[in-house]
Amino acid sequence: MAATDATTTTAETGSTQDANKLDSYSGIVSFVVMGLGALLIVAVIVLLVMRQVEIRRLATAQASWDEVFQALKEKDTFKERIPALEGIWDKVKGSDAHPFVMLKLGNALFEDGLKFEKPPAERRESIEKAKKVFELVLKEYPNNSAYGPLAAQNAGLCAEQLQDFDGALAIYTKAATDFEDHFLYPQLCYQIARAHWLKARQSGGGVEDGAREEARKWVERALKDSTDPGFGNTWRQQAEYLGSLLENLGPALPDGRIPERRVKKTESEGTEGKTGEAKDEPKGEEKTGAAKTEEAKTEEAKTEAKTEPAKTEDAKTEAKTE
Secondary structure, eight states: OHHHHHHHHHHHHHHHHHHHHHHHHHHHHHHHHHHHHHHHHHHHHHHHHHHHHHHHHHHHHHHHHHHHHHHHTTOOSHHHHHHHHHHHTTTSTTSTTHHHHHHHHHHHHHHHHTOTTSOHHHHHHHHHHHHHHHHHHHHHSTTOTTTHHHHHHHHHHHHHHTTOHHHHHHHHHHHHHHTTTSTTHHHHHHHHHHHHHHHHHHHTOTTSSHHHHHHHHHHHHHHHHOOOTTTTHHHHHHHHHHHHHTSOOOSSSTTSOOOOOOOOOOHHHHTHHHHHHHHHSOOGGGOOHHHHHHHHHHHHHHHHHHHHHHHHHHHHHHHHHO
């Protein structure tokens, strides 16, 4: 009897332990399920919020591009585009259209500064404004591969127009470092070479100083890294021409300088003196038509002079007869 009671007690104890384990597992499972449910709810909320943010962003972007379209509509000249772009600057700020507007405004100011009919002071002011706009693009969108290299190229061109070749080199070199894998990298290399060349010519050192070697190095890199000869054909032709100027000096360009253009005298200028001499003393077959005409008139005058005495004698005879 005692053995039976012990067995029963042992069985009950085992059942109680199993029940306790099951309860603990159930609690853990419930906790995990509740946690997963909470995470799922949070994820759904986050997705909904992100969706709303994306919808608002797209709506803002669409409204911004609409602003740009309406502002530039039927604005064909730079004079018309500049105030239009300045007017929507703040309206599109922070949107995807903002860097586009900045580049467009900078380009319009730069082109306006190239008009030779404008006074030099106004042209310089326009180019300085354009340079500030391009530099602002580089500052606010430093890693933007769509606008960064273009802004750097244009800012450097502005510096070149202002005769600040050191500033242009600083802009080009930094952009070439930041965007080494960009498809515009070869063009940036060519612009670095050109800035070195212009700097050397400005300083009066010609091609004798280190700028020539720097220019040659960068132009070779530009042509080497350009894998598609057909792309950007214009700048490649310019780079190849600059490379030809930077080759070893020869008899054609002994000092590495392009000779000044010689103005040829026209045929009329070359024969002007000879024609004058012919008019003064025409000789033989070289006499001009005008000289021959003068001779004919002289002969007629002599003939008339000879016939005048005869006419006078006839008149006297008629008078005596009467």
